[in-house]
Amino acid sequence: MEKTIPDRVAVVSDTHGDAACWAAMAGGALMEADMVVHAGDILYHGPRNPVVSGYDPGRLAEMLNGFAKPILFARGNCDSDVDQLVLDWPVQSPYLFAQVGPGRILACHGENLGREEMINLARRYKADIFIFGHTHRPFLERVENVILLNPGSPSLPKGESGATCALVTRREVKVVSLNGKRTVLRLARP
Numbered sequence: 001m002e003k004t005i006p007d008r009v010a011v012v013s014d015t016h017g018d019a020a021c022w023a024a025m026a027g028g029a030l031m032e033a034d035m036v037v038h039a040g041d042i043l044y045h046g047p048r049n050p051v052v053s054g055y056d057p058g059r060l061a062e063m064l065n066g067f068a069k070p071i072l073f074a075r076g077n078c079d080s081d082v083d084q085l086v087l088d089w090p091v092q093s094p095y096l097f098a099q100v101g102p103g104r105i106l107a108c109h110g111e112n113l114g115r116e117e118m119i120n121l122a123r124r125y126k127a128d129i130f131i132f133g134h135t136h137r138p139f140l141e142r143v144e145n146v147i148l149l150n151p152g153s154p155s156l157p158k159g160e161s162g163a164t165c166a167l168v169t170r171r172e173v174k175v176v177s178l179n180g181k182r183t184v185l186r187l188a189r190p
Contacts, residue, residue: 006033007169010032010033010036011039011131012038012154015038015042015043016045017043017060017155018156020053020056024154024163024179026063029165032180033167038074040073041078041133041134042073042087044083052155052156061087071089073089074096074107074108074109075091075094076109096108102129104128105131106130107131108131133150139185163177163178164176167180172186
């Protein structure tokens with residue numbers, strides 16, 4: 001079996017047990033990717049969030065486990081040890097680090113980190129992209145040689161962008177709608 005380095009990485013966060021949003025992405029934006037990075041809050045909606053219409057954490061776990069491409073998970077503040085019992089991929093904490101085609105990726109949920117801390121961690125670990133979630137709002141910024149990326153939330157979006165995820169390639173980083181047809185934010189890679 002030939003192993004290849006992923007060139008296109010889909011980024012998602014804050015699915016909060018919403019199987020319907022994963023199905024929408026799997027038929028849209030995730031189709032372009034070679035692998036997925038999930039920045040946490042995977043299966044549980046959390047006590048401060050409403051239960052969405054597509055809430056089915058058991059079904060979402062099945063869909064994630066059956067997804068044809070690799071998925072890397074960072075642990076979110078709503079994730080628990082029991083979630084790992086139903087997921088076939090490890091939930092990494094406090095950070096997820098990956099060397100992939102588009103560069104070095106460092107990810108965490110980010111609920112306890114400020115912007116400067118994220119930048120400093122990316123520099124410390126020589127990461128090109130720092131991925132975080134938690135806010136449910138898409139964010140994309142370049143600070144010197146570090147890109148900060150929050151893909152927003154496909155399940156419980158906040159702000160005017162609607163339900164979003166992101167795609168990272170060697171040439172660009174973009175936040176897109178779930179079907180991948182509308183670009184919300186875009187940044188060319190250096």
